[in-house]
Amino acid sequence: MIRIERLDAGAACRHQSALAEVLHDCVAGGASISFMWPFSREQAAHYWKSIVAAVREDRACLLGAFDDDRLGGTVQLWLDGPCNQRHRGDVRKLLVHRAMRRRGMARRLMQALEAEARSRQLSLLTLDTATGSDGERLYRAMDWQSVGVIPRYALWPDGRFCDTTVFYKELAVTAA
Numbered sequence: 001m002i003r004i005e006r007l008d009a010g011a012a013c014r015h016q017s018a019l020a021e022v023l024h025d026c027v028a029g030g031a032s033i034s035f036m037w038p039f040s041r042e043q044a045a046h047y048w049k050s051i052v053a054a055v056r057e058d059r060a061c062l063l064g065a066f067d068d069d070r071l072g073g074t075v076q077l078w079l080d081g082p083c084n085q086r087h088r089g090d091v092r093k094l095l096v097h098r099a100m101r102r103r104g105m106a107r108r109l110m111q112a113l114e115a116e117a118r119s120r121q122l123s124l125l126t127l128d129t130a131t132g133s134d135g136e137r138l139y140r141a142m143d144w145q146s147v148g149v150i151p152r153y154a155l156w157p158d159g160r161f162c163d164t165t166v167f168y169k170e171l172a173v174t175a176a
Ligand SMILES: CC(C)(COP(=O)(O)OP(=O)(O)OC[C@H]1O[C@@H](n2cnc3c(N)ncnc32)[C@H](O)[C@@H]1OP(=O)(O)O)[C@@H](O)C(=O)NCCC(=O)NCCS
Pocket: 026, 031, 032, 033, 092, 093, 094, 095, 096, 097, 100, 101, 102, 103, 104, 105, 106, 107, 108, 128, 129, 130, 133, 134, 135, 136, 137, 138, 139, 141
């Protein structure tokens, strides 16, 4: 049974090694998510320390997906845009461990993230993802609008260039 939880800074600290394992597994699996290979578990743990700080300062909202008590997936909603973009959130690092894929974890995480965004009165979400990736398939399946492709925007972990597709989704928000 998949369960989605919002992780505050304390919970993010408690689950830091599982979060690091998910990130490490995704990079090991070849996902283009900011990091190059080789990528150690220590580097993964270091990355999550910076995210815990952002969550503590409410610059980002962190969600975790659990199967029973095992954290297998995560996503971030960033809220640190400039003061003329406070209606917009940026989605980052939707990650599911390879052992837990194709069971609806990412879909559930994105549904929860959208609910969180609506509760914060956000009316626009943006993200980018590797062109042709499972992430792109997921966002299209969840009715995100593609803006276009930026060629050679990033690298795959093995050093090859990676095109990136930019997406947005408008949210209907009701007045508070
Ligand atoms: C992208 C990712 C998060 C998907 O996680 P997941 O839990 O396996 O996805 P779900 O099971 O919720 O899939 C939801 C939908 O996305 C699409 N999808 C996801 N993976 C797919 C695949 N391998 N092939 C085809 N469609 C896929 C399907 O439409 C799927 O619905 P369906 O299973 O009913 O057909 C996961 O593959 C991952 O972590 N990849 C590496 C990191 C990454 O690239 N993240 C995204 C960009 S930041």
